[in-house]
Amino acid sequence: MDSVALFCTAGLIAGGIYWFVCILGSAEQKGKRAVDLSGGSISREKVQDKYKQYWSFFRRPKEIETAEKVPAFVDTFYNLVTDIYEWGWGQSFHFSPSIPGKSHKDATRLHEEMAVDLLDVKLGDRIIDVGCGVGGPMRAIAAHSRANVVGITINEYQVKRARMHNKKAGLDSLCEVVCGNFLEMPFPDNSFDGAYSIEATCHAPKLEEVYAEIYRVLKPGSMYVSYEWVTTEKYIAENSEHVEIIQGIERGDALPGLRRYDEVADTARKVGFEVVKEKDLAMPPSKPWWQRLKMGRIAYWRNHMTIMVLSWLGIAPKGVVDVHEMLFETADHLTRGGETGIFTPMHMILCRKPQSSS
Ligand SMILES: C=C(CC[C@@H](C)[C@H]1CC[C@H]2C3=CC[C@H]4[C@H](C)[C@@H](O)CC[C@]4(C)[C@H]3CC[C@]12C)C(C)C
Numbered sequence: 001m002d003s004v005a006l007f008c009t010a011g012l013i014a015g016g017i018y019w020f021v022c023i024l025g026s027a028e029q030k031g032k033r034a035v036d037l038s039g040g041s042i043s044r045e046k047v048q049d050k051y052k053q054y055w056s057f058f059r060r061p062k063e064i065e066t067a068e069k070v071p072a073f074v075d076t077f078y079n080l081v082t083d084i085y086e087w088g089w090g091q092s093f094h095f096s097p098s099i100p101g102k103s104h105k106d107a108t109r110l111h112e113e114m115a116v117d118l119l120d121v122k123l124g125d126r127i128i129d130v131g132c133g134v135g136g137p138m139r140a141i142a143a144h145s146r147a148n149v150v151g152i153t154i155n156e157y158q159v160k161r162a163r164m165h166n167k168k169a170g171l172d173s174l175c176e177v178v179c180g181n182f183l184e185m186p187f188p189d190n191s192f193d194g195a196y197s198i199e200a201t202c203h204a205p206k207l208e209e210v211y212a213e214i215y216r217v218l219k220p221g222s223m224y225v226s227y228e229w230v231t232t233e234k235y236i237a238e239n240s241e242h243v244e245i246i247q248g249i250e251r252g253d254a255l256p257g258l259r260r261y262d263e264v265a266d267t268a269r270k271v272g273f274e275v276v277k278e279k280d281l282a283m284p285p286s287k288p289w290w291q292r293l294k295m296g297r298i299a300y301w302r303n304h305m306t307i308m309v310l311s312w313l314g315i316a317p318k319g320v321v322d323v324h325e326m327l328f329e330t331a332d333h334l335t336r337g338g339e340t341g342i343f344t345p346m347h348m349i350l351c352r353k354p355q356s357s358s
């Protein structure tokens with residue numbers, strides 16, 4: 001009788017752990033499981049050290065003096081967070097306005113399709129996704145527009161993930177992924193019929209440099225749309241709470257300094273673009289983009305426990321717990337940025353490269 005009870009208890013515990021880690025643990029159930037969390041291209045024994053290096057570089061973003069080092073640290077950041085993002089958020093690494101009655105997945109897709117609709121591309125056109133992540137937007141955009149999409153990301157691990165997802169989705173004939181720096185892209189001048197960037201150019205130390213590169217690779221007459229992370233007109237640099245929120249966003253998201261909303265169009269014009277339209281897509285009647293972050297709080301606690309257990313068991317690399325804690329904190333700063341209205345991740349700018357450059 002005793003051994004039966006022992007057997008049942010052990011079975012229940014094992015079943016409970018399996019359910020917690022493998023079923024519940026897969027917060028978004030997007031093909032990444034908690035047991036697969038890694039440090040991207042970083043070998044497991046180096047994850048903790050790399051996290052410490054990242055943290056000491058980005059802890060005080062305003063004091064970053066060596067802009068040339070930023071892309072390498074952004075690459076480290078994406079090695080550390082890519083699996084956690086996919087596991088806990090999905091394959092699209094960006095926000096979108098909440099839409100009553102629609103799932104996050106649908107709201108995300110509509111936000112992505114809006115970008116390509118603005119570009120006015122034709123079947124067979126070749127467009128570029130600047131800072132493509134693991135390709136969630138690229139696949140939605142290719143499927144919606146039937147355009148050929150070339151994505152570029154600095155992170156080799158994301159390239160592997162994106163190619164694998166493209167193949168699995170049957171979209172590898174339309175979607176191509178290249179590893180490279182968007183500040184010096186490996187593409188000839190005038191080679192794309194359109195360009196878009198979704199919450200990616202915020203990682204550039206100087207917006208002018210990435211916009212100039214995008215301008216260079218676009219064919220004359222073609223369009224570029226970007227969703228930018230910026231501080232809004234409500235941000236007051238003398239308000240210590242505002243400063244704390246913005247610094248929290250910068251250091252938890254590998255940003256070398258958030259720009260003001262009114263710098264974006266000036267920069268686009270400076271490199272030669274005509275600005276066709278500019279709008280903060282987070283403004284009413286749009287519903288709060290930060291609602292999804294806020295709603296996830298209970299799941300984050302569960303994720304935290306899962307990661308602690310996996311790290312303790314030696315399944316997740318040491319350091320993943322620290323990375324998760326950093327994301328946990330940045331989620332709070334992002335939510336406060338949204339609630340106070342001092343920050344938006346979706347300041348949209350639509351530009352055209354003139355037919356003839358004057
Ligand atoms: C555009 C960028 C990334 C935007 C978002 C996709 C990510 C910003 C913050 C991330 C997250 C915060 C909390 C995590 C949570 C603690 C964990 O349990 C599950 C994953 C999170 C929800 C994670 C998911 C992605 C974000 C929302 C930047 C970097 C320019």
Ligand SMILES: C[S@@+](CC[C@H](N)C(=O)[O-])C[C@H]1O[C@@H](n2cnc3c(N)ncnc32)[C@H](O)[C@@H]1O
Nearest residue numbers: 092093094131132133153154181182198200203
């Ligand atoms: C927040 S993710 C957004 C990804 C994608 N646009 C999406 O919405 O899913 C930012 C992306 O920009 C890329 N990135 C940042 N700096 C880069 C650089 N200097 N060159 C190329 N890619 C870069 C990152 O590797 C990452 O893929």
